[in-house]
Amino acid sequence: MASQGTQVSLYEIINKVKDLDPESHRKWFDELKLITFDGGVMQIGCPESSMVQYLINNSSASFNKAAQSLTGHLVTVEFMTLEPGFMPQASGFDDHDASCRLNPDLTFDNFVVGPCNRLAHASCVAVANNPGETYNPLFLYGKVGLGKTHLLHGICYEMIKSHPASKVSILTCEEFVNNFIKSIKDGTVTKFQSQFRNVDTLVIDDVQFLREREGSQEEFFHTFNALYESKKQIVLSGDSAPGEMKQLEERLVSRFKWGLVARIDPPTYETRIAIVQKKAQLRGLVISEDVAEFIARRVKANIRELEGALTMIYALARTEQCEIDLDLATMALSVESDQGTRQLSISDVIKIVAEYYNVKLTDLQSKSRSQSISLPRQVSMYLARKHTRSSLEEIGGHLGGRDHTTVMHACNKIKMCKENDEELNLQIQKLSEMIAS
């Protein structure tokens, strides 16, 4: 490794990238290798070409920024594969070639199978193992963010691994349509047609995009027929079942039903917990069962939101330099919901606590030191600190004009006591949920 007189290591750069962009950080960043660092260019090697593409698409800016801030020099980071002979985007086929486009997160290994997606997953595995021979076409459908694209990438991964010489092409339907329109403008329709009619597997995401686009439907129809007749595999995804895609020509709809149509439903609570754990693992995070359950309870409809919740928690843990526990998760997600909806006030928190312990607001503000009042008062301080952005002084001001050291003492005391007092811990958990909902 050439090192330009600067002692910065790749480990430090990756650590900085975690701070700058926690969302795109992945555990496999640990497998990256510094190849050279010379003349203002830092070359980083990746074990797989899909990782190169991932880094180019998602992390270039944060790697450049991290390298520049740590070295104090203008540095450009370049990513390349450690496999011999790989040249990103230069496959000689075209830029829909799956090997250039796959997201390393979206493999079958990283897909959690549950009752909601079992059939879809099994059929994707079957197609990946025996392309063109089992279900052709395979049509997956389901609502937004339920894993259709993930499964499509999973198929391509497996095919490339087991049949490296086969031509696998994956693209969104929007890209198909845009490329078709461009080929008409450029007078290159024949080239466009041969590009798609000469693949071994064609994977098209979001075919609902064909709705009301008659010219593209016609083109797609002929592509479909050409591939189908030569027993090439076709895999499609859409936001609804073929028969429900009203503005699609009947001849296309009927072809989409020739093979297997598999639906993906929203995940159950148990599957959501497993997905949260899997996503945490991918990011190199360790999260306890109760944190995973908390996230799975909070986010139900869309798996992308589960990942967003994990990102919020991770980012807060990095900022606060602390472990991810239920307290931190509750704080991260309540801040998140505040941003989208209302700002939670100290009074909101105190009101919930007073009702829960069945005490009066005036008691909490009074000088009373009896345990039945002082505990709810201290819990109010702790929860107000956790769920609002208020200062210690402001919280003290709402609770009978107490000073900031009293509030700090109360927060520390509750934090410590709940570690050893299961009942108090459950009370705080319940209250946190009431406040966050």
Ligand SMILES: Nc1ncnc2c1ncn2[C@@H]1O[C@H](COP(=O)(O)OP(=O)(O)OP(=O)(O)O)[C@@H](O)[C@H]1O
């Ligand atoms: N069963 C699962 N296991 C692990 N991750 C999943 C699962 N289902 C979905 N995901 C994750 O949820 C996110 C959204 O999934 P994906 O992009 O595949 O959704 P989609 O159905 O294609 O949605 P859209 O219609 O918006 O394109 C991805 O990060 C994906 O990895």
